[in-house]
Amino acid sequence: MRDIDCKTFQDKVDELLVRHRSILDVLSKFQESNARVNRSVVKAVTNCGCINITASKKDLPPDIDLEQMKNFMETHLQGKLCDSCKEIIEMELGNNLFYLVSLCNLLNLDLSEILKKEYGKISILGKFNLS
Numbered sequence: 202m203r204d205i206d207c208k209t210f211q212d213k214v215d216e217l218l219v220r221h222r223s224i225l226d227v228l229s230k231f232q233e234s235n236a237r238v239n240r241s242v243v244k245a246v247t248n249c250g251c252i253n254i255t256a257s258k259k260d261l262p263p264d265i266d267l268e269q270m271k272n273f274m275e276t277h278l279q280g281k282l283c284d285s286c287k288e289i290i291e292m293e294l295g296n297n298l299f300y301l302v303s304l305c306n307l308l309n310l311d312l313s314e315i316l317k318k319e320y321g322k323i324s325i326l327g328k329f330n331l332s
């Protein structure tokens with residue numbers, strides 16, 4: 202399949218968004234789809250077991266700078282998604298994107314412009330000011 206640009210995706214979502222056209226439907230479906238993304242990751246841990254989460258408080262050396270901090274930070278993830286879990290999580294993320302773009306469409310927001318602004322912001326701020 203060819204790469205898809207933001208405008209093509211936004212136009213397709215607009216074409217398909219008939220049933221849940223109300224902003225109330227889109228907001229609640231967007232939130233629901235986000236919860237389903239999180240649940241699919243949790244199920245990869247608790248039902249499948251292809252990934253594990255191990256977390257504990259991290260004690261950082263007192264004089265550490267932000268550049269050195271990345272050497273001490275962890276993802277708390279072990280393992281690798283199996284094909285089945287990967288497929289499910291990708292499907293849930295795709296559904297979440299659908300409602301994100303639906304929200305953009307209803308509010309006349311250009312996803313490409315949002316990406317550009319965010320890219321510019323993170324490029325200027327770098328890793329030091331993200332929270």
Ligand SMILES: [Zn+2]
Nearest residue numbers: 249251283286
């Ligand atoms: Zn799995």
